[in-house]
Amino acid sequence: MKSLTGIFKITCSVYLVLMSSGLTDTYGQWVEQTINLEPGWNAVYLEVQPEPRECDVVFQNIPIASVWCWNPKSSSAQYISTPPSPESLQVGHPLWLAYFPPGQPEHIATSLFNLIGGKAYLIKLNDIQQVQWTIKGEPRLPSIEWQAETYFLSGYHLSDGGAAPTFGDFFSASPGHNGRPVYKLVETSGKWEWQSAGANDPMKRAEAYWTSSQWSSDFTGPLAVGVEQTDGLVYDKILVEQTLTIRNLSDSNTTVEITLSSSLSPPEGTYEPVAGDVPLLYWAGPPESNSPWQQLPPTLSIDVNSLSEKSLRLAVKRSAMPGEGLYQSILEIDNNQGMTVRVPVSAEYTDLMGLWVGYAAIDNVSQPADQNYPMLPKPTASEFQFPLILHVDPNDNVYLLRQIVQLWKNGVMDTDPITGMDFVKIPGRFVLVTDESLFSDPNYGGSSLRDGQPRGRRISSAAFSFPQPIKMQPVPMSEPFGFEGAVFELESPIVIAPDDPLNPFRHKFHPDHDEPEESYEVTRNIALEFTSNVVGASLTAGWGDTDIGGIYREVLTGLHKQEIHVKGTFRLHRISQIGQLNDGR
Numbered sequence: 001m002k003s004l005t006g007i008f009k010i011t012c013s014v015y016l017v018l019m020s021s022g023l024t025d026t027y028g029q030w031v032e033q034t035i036n037l038e039p040g041w042n043a044v045y046l047e048v049q050p051e052p053r054e055c056d057v058v059f060q061n062i063p064i065a066s067v068w069c070w071n072p073k074s075s076s077a078q079y080i081s082t083p084p085s086p087e088s089l090q091v092g093h094p095l096w097l098a099y100f101p102p103g104q105p106e107h108i109a110t111s112l113f114n115l116i117g118g119k120a121y122l123i124k125l126n127d128i129q130q131v132q133w134t135i136k137g138e139p140r141l142p143s144i145e146w147q148a149e150t151y152f153l154s155g156y157h158l159s160d161g162g163a164a165p166t167f168g169d170f171f172s173a174s175p176g177h178n179g180r181p182v183y184k185l186v187e188t189s190g191k192w193e194w195q196s197a198g199a200n201d202p203m204k205r206a207e208a209y210w211t212s213s214q215w216s217s218d219f220t221g222p223l224a225v226g227v228e229q230t231d232g233l234v235y236d237k238i239l240v241e242q243t244l245t246i247r248n249l250s251d252s253n254t255t256v257e258i259t260l261s262s263s264l265s266p267p268e269g270t271y272e273p274v275a276g277d278v279p280l281l282y283w284a285g286p287p288e289s290n291s292p293w294q295q296l297p298p299t300l301s302i303d304v305n306s307l308s309e310k311s312l313r314l315a316v317k318r319s320a321m322p323g324e325g326l327y328q329s330i331l332e333i334d335n336n337q338g339m340t341v342r343v344p345v346s347a348e349y350t351d352l353m354g355l356w357v358g359y360a361a362i363d364n365v366s367q368p369a370d371q372n373y374p375m376l377p378k379p380t381a382s383e384f385q386f387p388l389i390l391h392v393d394p395n396d397n398v399y400l401l402r403q404i405v406q407l408w409k410n411g412v413m414d415t416d417p418i419t420g421m422d423f424v425k426i427p428g429r430f431v432l433v434t435d436e437s438l439f440s441d442p443n444y445g446g447s448s449l450r451d452g453q454p455r456g457r458r459i460s461s462a463a464f465s466f467p468q469p470i471k472m473q474p475v476p477m478s479e480p481f482g483f484e485g486a487v488f489e490l491e492s493p494i495v496i497a498p499d500d501p502l503n504p505f506r507h508k509f510h511p512d513h514d515e516p517e518e519s520y521e522v523t524r525n526i527a528l529e530f531t532s533n534v535v536g537a538s539l540t541a542g543w544g545d546t547d548i549g550g551i552y553r554e555v556l557t558g559l560h561k562q563e564i565h566v567k568g569t570f571r572l573h574r575i576s577q578i579g580q581l582n583d584g585r
Contacts, residue, residue: 028049028051028137028138028266028271028272028328028344029138029139029232029263029328029329029330029344029345029346030136030137030138030263030264030265030266030267030274030328031048031136031137031138031139031263031264031330031342032048032134032135032136032264033046033047033048033134033135033137033206034132034133034134034135035132035133035134035135035206036130036131036132036133037062037123037125037130037131037132037133038125038130039125039127039128039129039130040124040125040187040192041086041087041122041123041124041125041185041187041192042122042123042124042125042185043120043121043122043153043184043185043207043208043209044120044121044122044123044155044206044207044208045119045120045121045154045155045156045206045207045208046115046116046117046118046119046120046121046135046137046140046155046206047117047118047139047140047155047157047206047342048117048135048136048137048138048139048140049116049117049118049137049138049139049140050115050117050135050136050137051136051137051138051266051267051269051271052267052269053114053115053116053137054113054114055067055099055110055112055113055114055115056101056102058115058135059099059101062125062131062133063125063126063127063131064099064101064123064124064125064126065100065101065104065124065125065126066089066098066099066100066106066123066124067098067099067112067121067122067123067124068086068089068096068097068098068099068112068121068122068123069096069097069098069112069116069119069120069121069122070095070096070120070153071095071096071097072095073094073095083151083153083183083194083210084194085191085192085193085194086122086124086185086192087191087192089122091106091109092109097111097112098110098111098112099111099112099113117137117138117139117140118140118141118142118143119154120153120154120155120208121208122185122208136264136267138344139232139330139342139343139344141225141227141230141232141341141343142156142157142220142221142224142225142341143218143220143230144217144218144219144220145216145218146176146212146213146215146216146217146218146219147213147216148213148214148215148216149212149213149214150212150213151210151211151212152210152211152212152213153208153209153210154208154209154211155205155206155207155208155209156170156203156220156221156339157220157221157339157340157341157342158203158204158205158338158339158340159205159334159338159339159340160205160340162338163202163338164202164203164204164205164338165202165203165222165337165338165339166199166200166201166202166203167182167197167198167199167200167201167203168199168200169222169250169337170203170221170222170338170339171211172250172251173219173221173222173249173250173251174213174217174219174249175214176213176214176215176217176219177211177212177213177214177217177219180211180212180213180214181196181197181211181212182196182197182209182210182211183195183196183197183209183210183211184197184201184207184209185208194210197209203338219249221249221339222248222249222250222335222337222339223246223247223248223249223254223256223333223335223337223339223341224245224246224247224249225244225245225246225247225333225341225343226244226245226246226247227242227244227245227343228242228243229242231344232343232344232345232346233314233331233343233344233345233346234344234346235278235316235345235346235347235348236346236347236348237348237349237350239316239347240315240316240541240542240545240546241313241314241315241316241541241542242313242314242315243311243312243313243314244311244312244313244314244331244333244343245309245310245311245312246302246304246309246310246311246312246333247304247308247309248304248305248306248307248308248309248335249307250306250307250337251306251307252306253303253304253305253306254303254304254306254335254336254337255301255302255303255304255336256301256302256303256304256333256334256335256336257299257300257301257333257334257336258296258299258300258301258302258312258331258332258333258334259298259299259300259331259332259334260277260278260280260296260298260329260330260331260332260345261329261330261331261332262277262329262330263277263328263329263330272325272326272328273325273326274325274326274327274328275321275323275324275325275326275327275328275349276321276322276325276327277327277328277329278316278327278328278329278345278346278347279295279316279317279318279320279321279327280295280296280314280315280316280317280329280345281293281294281295281296281314281315281316281317281541282294282296282300282312282313282314282315283313283315283541290539291539292538292539293315293538293539293540293541295317296314313541315541315542316347316545317544317545318347318349318350318542318544318545319483319484319543319544319545321347321349323349324349325348325349326346326347326348327346327347327348327349328344328345328346329345329346330342330343330344330345331343331344331345350545350577351392351396352392352480352481352482352548352574353392353393353394353396353577353579354391354392354574354575354576354577354578354579355389355390355391355404355432355574355575355576355578356389356390356391356392356548356572356573356574356575357387357388357389357459357572357573357575358387358388358549358570358571358572358573359385359386359387359388359570359571360385360386360388360463360552360568360569360570361383361384361385361552361568361569361570362380362383362384362385362386362552362554362566362567362568363379363380363382363383363384363567363568363569364377364378364379364380364566364567364568365377365378365380365564365565365566365567366378366563366564366565366566368560368561368562368564374562375562375563375565376565377565377566377567383568384568386461386462386463387459387460387461387462387463388461388552388570388572389401389402389403389404389459389460389461390472390572391404391432391469391581392481392579393579393580393581394579394580396480396481397471398471398472398473398481398488399469399470399471399472399581400464400469400470400471400472400490400526401434401461401469402460402461402464402465402466402467402469403434403458403459403460403461404432404433404434404458404459404460404581405432405433405434405439405456405457405458405459406430406431406432406433406447406456406457406458406576407430407431407433407438407439407444407445407446407447407456408428408429408430408431408444408445408446408447408454409428409429409430409431409443409444409445409583410428410443410444410445411424411425411426411427411428411429412424412425412426413425430447430576430578431444431578431580431582431583432576432578432580432581432582433456433581433582433583434468434469434581434582435468435582438582438583439456462504463504464494464502464504465494465496465500465502465503465504466494469581470490470491470492470494471490471491471492472488472489472490472491472526472528473488473489473490473491474486474487474488475487475488475489475527479530481530482530482544482548483530483544484530484531484532484544485529485530485531486529486530487527487528487529487530488527488528488530489525489526489527489528490524490525490526490527493523493524493525494523494524494525494526495521495522495523496521496522496523496524496558497521498517498519498520498521499519503519503522505519505522505559506519520558520559521558522556522557522558522559523556523557523558524554524555524556525554525555525556526552526553526554527552527553527554528550528551528552528553528570529550529551529553530548530549530550531549531550531551532544534549534550534551534569534571535569536571537549546573546574547571547572547573547574548571548572549569549570549571549572550569550570551567551568551569551570552566552567552568552569552570553565553566553567554566554567
């Protein structure tokens with residue numbers, strides 16, 4: 001395993017530098033939230049980020065009198081006793097933002113222009129009957145920052161249908177909230193006021209309540225869901241695996257059900273269309289086990305003990321994506337106790353362009369002395385490994401490399417003719433170089449510091465001697481590079497001259513090789529067959545995306561009067577998505 005360790009030391013040392021891409025903005029994974037607005041005042045909670053979010057657009061067909069959003073300027077306690085009736089709200093209140101529809105005299109005093117998901121609103125409806133308000137948007141994860149002894153207006157992520165949790169059961173999961181008063185908005189004799197809710201009263205989805213905590217807290221319910229990014233599970237084009245954390249804050253064991261559901265189509269506008277569902281894998285084994293990654297079932301059940309936490313590793317399977325686009329889904333986490341958290345999931349398709357580094361492990365070699373099967377590869381006593389380097393360009397051309405060097409190409413500056421100020425016309429960037437003549441080009445420099453001096457990062461394989469990249473081509477009816485069943489072979493054989501100083505089969509100090517005429521021309525034909533049926537493939541989350549491999553075959557002539565056939569396996573890991581060699585020269 002010595003050479004294998006060496007290969008992955010090289011790979012790891014250049015991975016962070018060579019990987020040239022960044023995360024993009026999330027575009028939304030779309031769901032709808034429906035809220036029934038009653039005549040008069042309504043305390044509502046938005047679980048989604050409406051898109052579009054402008055109040056004039058969101059409330060265009062709703063007979064709204066006014067909309068209010070609590071916006072305290074400090075963390076000091078504002079409402080220690082019973083919160084005041086919404087009827088007392090006045091234009092210009094320092095703790096509230098307000099929206100008044102066009103056409104109303106108060107419209108000029110509007111201070112609330114956009115709706116923000118994950119917030120509570122007081123909405124006054126100008127109508128005599130119930131109005132159904134449907135909002136399309138991206139799910140927002142629960143998030144509240146409780147200040148000690150400060151009342152906060154918020155709603156909670158409750159389940160559709162089924163038995164609703166009571167206020168007592170819901171807040172008993174938080175010592176800071178347990179037993180403290182909760183106020184809900186009610187109408188009494190034509191007047192709207194906040195009344196204390198009973199511990200056995202059921203909660204309602206999309207309804208907002210006033211309550212407070214004895215001390216600072218981030219409590220949002222007995223089910224707490226954590227993700228590595230605040231926006232959800234955003235895999236973009238780079239990430240392969242993320243961890244979902246599930247905490248049971250209640251004093252009873254629960255079974256959490258995780259369901260992957262489809263995203264709705266986006267609202268009208270310039271939003272990224274849904275290319276399909278995000279194909280997800282999950283890892284079920286304990287940390288010390290070599291459990292394989294498994295397809296996430298329609299519903300996955302996980303037992304979570306009281307006051308405990310479980311982590312779920314989720315990986316995107318980009319090899320299951322049929323083509324370009326943004327794949328979007330919704331992950332619903334339900335604790336079967338009346339609470340559901342919806343997590344947006346998104347991932348982008350990526351092709352296999354870039355630099356691939358790994359190794360070939362030869363464990364079968366033919367025996368010419370075998371009279372019956374002289375060309376049949378047979379198992380060896382031990383395997384022989386050597387580095388393998390491939391590159392895929394933007395046109396899907398595949399090249400076998402002997403060496404590659406990462407350099408930095410300086411950017412191009414220009415001067416604005418009006419302001420006289422310099423600006424970056426073309427930014428500097430990392431480049432992958434195989435042409436050694438570019439090493440002396442002043443536009444290229446080192447990509448990292450070594451002993452205080454900029455130096456290039458070099459990856460090479462002593463198993464090959466050709467000076468320039470050699471193109472590989474698919475056999476007839478082959479799948480594309482890296483896909484299951486793809487077979488690629490050299491476009492032309494590798495020919496090693498007897499006097500080639502890099503000939504890996506000639507030992508300069510061997511008495512039988514000290515003269516070129518004592519060596520022979522060697523020809524190498526290499527073929528790579530891509531398959532997931534190799535050791536470790538099922539243990540790799542990014543197989544088919546960031547990691548590929550399969551069966552390595554080679555035929556050598558010139559080393560023996562008969563051909564030598566070798567066979568083994570190979571594995572490659574993508575360490576860069578740079579598509580051009582030698583900067584396109």
